[in-house]
Structure formats: structure tokens, C-alpha cells
Amino acid sequence: MIAVRFHGRGGQGAKTASRILGTAAFLEGFVAQDSPIYGAERRGAPVAAYTRIAREPIRERGLIVHPDLVVVADASLIPDPAARVLEGIDERTAVFVNSPLTPEQFHAQGSLPGRLTTLDLTDIALQQFGKGGAISALLGVVAGRLVGLRQDSLREAIVRELADLSLAASVIERNQAVAFNCYDAVRPVLVEAVAPQPIPPAQLQRPTYEPPTRGTARISAAANSVLRETGGWRTFRPVLVPDKCNGCWLCFVYCPDGVISMTKDDKPVIDYDHCKGCQICVHECPTDALVAEREKEGGVAWRAK
Amino acid sequence: MPWQRGTFKKIKQIPSEEHVFPGTALCAGCGGLEALRLAAKVLGDDVVYVNAAGCFTMLAAYPFTPFKGSWLYTTMGSAPAGAQGVRDALDVLIAKGRLAKDENLKVVVLGGDGSTYDMALSSTSGALYRGLDFYYFCYDNEAYGNTGMQRSPSTPYGARTATSPCSLQHPAGTMQEKKDIFEIWRAHTPPYIATVAPRYPLDLEEKFARAAKFTGPKMFLALSACPTGWLYDPGETPEVAKLAVETGLWPLKEAINGSVTHTYIPKRKPVEEYLKLQGRFRHLFEPARQDEAIQHIQERVDTYWKQVNG
Numbered sequence: 001m002i003a004v005r006f007h008g009r010g011g012q013g014a015k016t017a018s019r020i021l022g023t024a025a026f027l028e029g030f031v032a033q034d035s036p037i038y039g040a041e042r043r044g045a046p047v048a049a050y051t052r053i054a055r056e057p058i059r060e061r062g063l064i065v066h067p068d069l070v071v072v073a074d075a076s077l078i079p080d081p082a083a084r085v086l087e088g089i090d091e092r093t094a095v096f097v098n099s100p101l102t103p104e105q106f107h108a109q110g111s112l113p114g115r116l117t118t119l120d121l122t123d124i125a126l127q128q129f130g131k132g133g134a135i136s137a138l139l140g141v142v143a144g145r146l147v148g149l150r151q152d153s154l155r156e157a158i159v160r161e162l163a164d165l166s167l168a169a170s171v172i173e174r175n176q177a178v179a180f181n182c183y184d185a186v187r188p189v190l191v192e193a194v195a196p197q198p199i200p201p202a203q204l205q206r207p208t209y210e211p212p213t214r215g216t217a218r219i220s221a222a223a224n225s226v227l228r229e230t231g232g233w234r235t236f237r238p239v240l241v242p243d244k245c246n247g248c249w250l251c252f253v254y255c256p257d258g259v260i261s262m263t264k265d266d267k268p269v270i271d272y273d274h275c276k277g278c279q280i281c282v283h284e285c286p287t288d289a290l291v292a293e294r295e296k297e298g299g300v301a302w303r304a305k
Numbered sequence: 306m307p308w309q310r311g312t313f314k315k316i317k318q319i320p321s322e323e324h325v326f327p328g329t330a331l332c333a334g335c336g337g338l339e340a341l342r343l344a345a346k347v348l349g350d351d352v353v354y355v356n357a358a359g360c361f362t363m364l365a366a367y368p369f370t371p372f373k374g375s376w377l378y379t380t381m382g383s384a385p386a387g388a389q390g391v392r393d394a395l396d397v398l399i400a401k402g403r404l405a406k407d408e409n410l411k412v413v414v415l416g417g418d419g420s421t422y423d424m425a426l427s428s429t430s431g432a433l434y435r436g437l438d439f440y441y442f443c444y445d446n447e448a449y450g451n452t453g454m455q456r457s458p459s460t461p462y463g464a465r466t467a468t469s470p471c472s473l474q475h476p477a478g479t480m481q482e483k484k485d486i487f488e489i490w491r492a493h494t495p496p497y498i499a500t501v502a503p504r505y506p507l508d509l510e511e512k513f514a515r516a517a518k519f520t521g522p523k524m525f526l527a528l529s530a531c532p533t534g535w536l537y538d539p540g541e542t543p544e545v546a547k548l549a550v551e552t553g554l555w556p557l558k559e560a561i562n563g564s565v566t567h568t569y570i571p572k573r574k575p576v577e578e579y580l581k582l583q584g585r586f587r588h589l590f591e592p593a594r595q596d597e598a599i600q601h602i603q604e605r606v607d608t609y610w611k612q613v614n615g
Binding site: 010011042043044045131133165166167168169217219221222223224225226227228229230233248249250252253254255256257258259261262271274276277278279280282283284 | 316330339365536540542
């Protein structure tokens with residue numbers, strides 16, 4: 001059995017990539033299982049999805065703790081403890097990272113063990129689609145290439161899964177074309193099944209009950225959500241071009257998260273620790289004084305202080 | 306006579322102080338959060354939020370809260386009942402002299418459309434019937450968003466959701482019409498009801514300021530454009546909200562003691578412009594255009610505004 005774990009940010013397409021991989025494997029006659037982590041999936045928040053591929057029926061369920069291949073859609077997730085990218089990775093795990101950095105550069109940083117291969121899918125998407133948000137087809141095909149699936153089955157899987165998201169036929173075709181450029185471009189690394197880990201017998205846990213006054217979760221702090229930095233959610237950051245700003249306040253008014261404040265002379269100040277990068281301010285600025293700039297590698301990671 | 310804003314005339318009158326702090330786990334570009342943040346600028350910090358389970362569960366993910374005031378979490382069906390309990394407790398404390406009158410708090414229910422149109426309908430009706438002195442803030446993103454966009458009674462005809470996909474039997478997706486919760490509320494004749502859209506911030510702020518003068522239920526229906534569920538780029542949230550209003554699909558109105566006033570009369574662009582922007586309606590245009598379904602949506606809007614304009 002090959003166990004593949006996808007890490008991405010909500011909206012990047014990690015879940016759909018996992019489905020494309022699973023469907024392609026199924027079309028080739030494998031037994032396949034794919035599932036995203038159920039929970040508070042949020043645009044920009046760390047998400048994970050799991051695909052298992054085997055010749056024989058798969059008895060294992062749940063999260064993949066010992067992956068054979070890890071696909072990382074956003075390198076800023078690697079140092080993020082909430083994303084748990086590094087969990088169960090050792091020097092035998094194959095790891096793909098969507099990044100302009102080379103495997104050697106990652107090794108030099110010492111941030112990632114494993115058999116590394118990288119490709120800048122976001123840049124390819126930006127060049128080809130004009131936006132770098134959803135890269136599910138690219139991720140799915142790269143994962144398929146690494147585990148050794150055929151082009152024809154991946155092609156069919158993209159059609160099925162993207163049509164399921166009601167994307168237009170022309171968009172799906174475009175995705176296929178770009179994805180197969182990535183299929184050819186990604187440097188393959190060995191993906192091999194690790195021996196199954198023995199699982200210790202489960203212990204029955206008996207919960208203890210408390211009266212509601214003690215047993216109910218309580219927060220005795222005011223506005224402490226600011227301790228959680230959501231700046232790492234961004235793929236693009238809004239940047240002010242001060243000369244163009246006419247001081248109209250619209251960016252401040254429309255920002256859902258309230259991370260833009262106005263100075264005394266009516267210029268916006270953006271709190272990059274919390275800006276989620278939704279680009280509403282960029283879209284709504286009447287004078288184009290706010291522009292979107294791609295986040296540099298290793299930007300602010302989501303972290304709790 | 307056109308509706309006049311008394312307090313909020315210029316964008317720069319919107320208070321710069323924040324009352325919903327960042328760091329929440331709500332989606333980037335959330336239209337519901339955009340509306341709540343603007344509403345809270347009038348509501349202030351002296352508030353007890355009673356939050357029905359839904360997307361806004363993510364506001365106060367333990368152990369963090371974005372509010373300086375209090376936040377109480379309830380099941381989807383019982384937020385108005387929770388609000389009654391909080392209101393009663395505050396009233397008892399004030400009557401006993403244990404809470405000063407000027408330290409009184411506003412009680413504000415936060416509920417999504419799944420809660421508001423569906424599960425909490427009976428407890429809302431009860432609160433309206435009893436004349437409970439509270440605010441009700443419904444962030445309406447027209448589906449059960451927190452669990453992955455399943456159809457709710459607020460989902461409009463023609464939208465594709467996880468539980469109303471477009472199929473050979475139902476090529477348009479959702480076959481039901483959106484429940485008219487405004488009229489259901491209005492049948493109870495509460496002192497104040499309003500619809501708002503965060504793309505029209507002065508209209509929104511003005512309505513919250515006006516509502517403050519009334520004792521009893523103050524009901525708000527906030528258009529909450531949803532990039533995750535409606536399938537458009539998060540940066541287009543205000544644009545989608547704008548087109549919802551400008552096509553006439555989301556009328557901006559208020560009802561004082563049951564008497565309705567439209568606070569903004571749109572020139573009414575074709576509904577297509579709004580539908581085309583969102584992935585949840587894409588099947589109406591591709592691969593084959595579903596003229597009948599689009600026409601149906603347009604006709605319903607036309608009928609609505611014909612009644613408004615007399």
C-alpha cells in the first residue's frame with residue numbers, strides 16, 4: 001500500500017488533488033481511498049487530505065501517520081505546528097514541495113528530511129492561468145507521476161473531479177494541459193511503501209464528567225484572538241502605493257477582519273500579522289493604490305504566541 | 306419620499322474603533338464577518354453574543370475570543386432561548402440592584418441561515434411572540450456553510466449545493482424557492498426588522514443606529530457573500546454583494562412595527578450579471594445555457610419589484 005498525505009491551505013485544492021489521485025488509481029484497477037480531514041476547513045487555513053492506494057483491500061482507516069509520499073502545496077506550512085507537515089516523515093519518505101527552492105536549498109535549511117523534489121506550481125499557475133490560487137490538478141498529477149500512475153487515467157480523473165466542482169470544460173482542458181507540463185517537469189523520486197507499523201491494542205478510556213460550571217469550556221479573556229496570527233494564510237499580500245492613495249477609507253470599511261486602520265492623514269496601515277490575504281481591499285480600491293504581491297518563501301507562518 | 310439616513314451620511318463617519326478583533330478562523334473574504342464587524346461598530350463592546358452553532362462557531366474557537374464582551378455558545382435551534390435566559394438574568398440582577406442600570410448589556414443572537422430559516426425558527430418565533438428585548442443577527446450565506454454547503458431553506462432556486470447538485474432530473478440544482486424569512490418575522494410584528502448588505506456600509510450602520518431606539522426584538526438579515534460556498538475569488542465579496550442588491554435579488558429594506566420601507570431602490574441590472582460571477586450558478590450557463598431557469602429567477606425578481614413600486 002502507498003499512503004499519500006497532502007498538505008495545503010483551504011482553497012488551494014489539496015482535497016481535490018487527493019481525489020484526483022485516488023480516482024486515477026481506481027481507474028487503473030487499484031483499490032483506492034481518499035478523504036480530507038474533517039473539521040473546520042477554511043479558506044487559507046491548513047488542511048490535509050489522505051489517499052491510500054493498494055492492490056489488495058485496504059483495511060486501514062483514518063489519518064495517515066506514516067506517509068510514503070507527502071505533497072506540500074504551500075511551503076509556509078512546513079514550520080507551522082498546527083499543520084503537522086513533518087509528522088511521521090523520515091529519510092525514506094518522498095516529499096514534494098510546491099516551491100521555487102531546490103531540494104538542496106531545503107536540505108541546507110535543514111527544515112525537511114526525506115527524498116525531496118520541488119517544482120514552483122504556484123508560479124506555473126500564475127503564468128498559465130493568471131492566478132495562483134487553486135492548483136488541485138497540478139498537485140494531483142504531480143502526486144500521480146511520483147507514485148507511477150499513467151497519464152490517461154490522470155487525465156480522466158481530472159475531468160471527473162473538476163467537472164464535479166462544476167468547472168467549465170474549457171477551464172478543465174486548460175488545467176489538464178498545464179498539469180501535464182508539470183507531469184513532465186517534476187523530477188521523480190523513489191516512493192516506496194514502508195512496512196506497516198504495529199499498532200498497540202487500544203485502551204478503553206473512561207471519561208469523567210464534571211458539573212456544567214466546571215465541565216464547560218470558558219474563556220476569561222477579552223479579545224485575545226489577536227494572539228493567533230493568521231498572516232500565514234496569505235498567498236498574496238496587499239501592498240500600499242502611497243502616492244496613489246486618495247484616502248477614501250474604503251479598504252478600511254470593507255476589510256472583513258478589521259486589519260486595516262487609517263492614520264490621521266487618511267492612509268491605510270495593514271496589520272500583516274493578521275491579514276488573511278483575501279484581496280478585498282485590492283479589488284475595491286478605486287485608485288489602484290493597493291496591489292497584490294506574492295508572499296515570499298517562508299512568510300509569516302500561522303502561529304499562536 | 307426616499308428613505309433618509311439621519312446619522313451616517315459619509316463614509317468617514319463609520320467609527321474607526323474595532324469591536325470584533327482579528328485572529329478568528331473564519332474564511333478569508335467572509336461576507337458574514339464583514340457585516341458583523343460593521344454592525345459591532347454601532348453595537349459596541351457591552352454585548353452578550355448568543356451564538357448558534359454555524360460558521361460563526363469559528364469566531365471564538367477555544368481558548369480565543371475576538372470580543373471584549375461576552376459570547377455564549379448554543380445549539381443551532383436554541384440561540385433565541387439562550388438569549389431569553391441571558392436577558393432575564395440581566396433584568397433580575399438590575400431589579401435586585403446587583404447590576405447598575407448603566408451597566409446593562411445588549412443581547413445579540415448570531416445565527417446562520419441554517420439556524421435562522423430552519424432549526425431555530427420555532428424558538429425565534431417564541432422570542433418574537435414574547436417581545437424579547439434583543440437583537441437577532443442572521444448572517445445569510447444561503448446554505449449550511451460550516452459543514453460544506455448543504456442546501457438550507459435559504460438556498461435560492463438554481464443554486465448548486467452539496468445536497469442539491471445539478472442532475473438530469475434537476476438540471477437547475479436547487480428546485481425550491483428561498484424562504485421569505487423577512488415576511489415570516491414581519492408576521493409577528495416586531496418593532497424593527499431590516500435587511501443589510503456590507504457593501505452598503507452606511508445603510509447598514511444607519512439601520513443598527515435606528516434599531517437601538519426600540520425595545521423588543523430587533524431583527525437583522527445580513528447578506529453574507531461566501532467565497533467558499535458560492536465559488537468565487539475571496540476578493541470579489543463586495544462585488545457579489547453589490548450585484549445581489551443592484552439586480553434586486555437582495556432588497557435593502559426595513560420594517561418598523563410591520564410597516565415596510567425600501568431603503569434603496571436599485572436600477573435593477575439583469576440577474577445574469579450576479580449569477581455569472583458565482584460557481585454555484587455556473588451550470589445555468591455551461592455547458593448549455595438553461596434559459597428557462599435564468600428566466601424564472603428574473604421573473605420572480607420582476608414580480609417582487611412590481612409589487613414594491615405599485
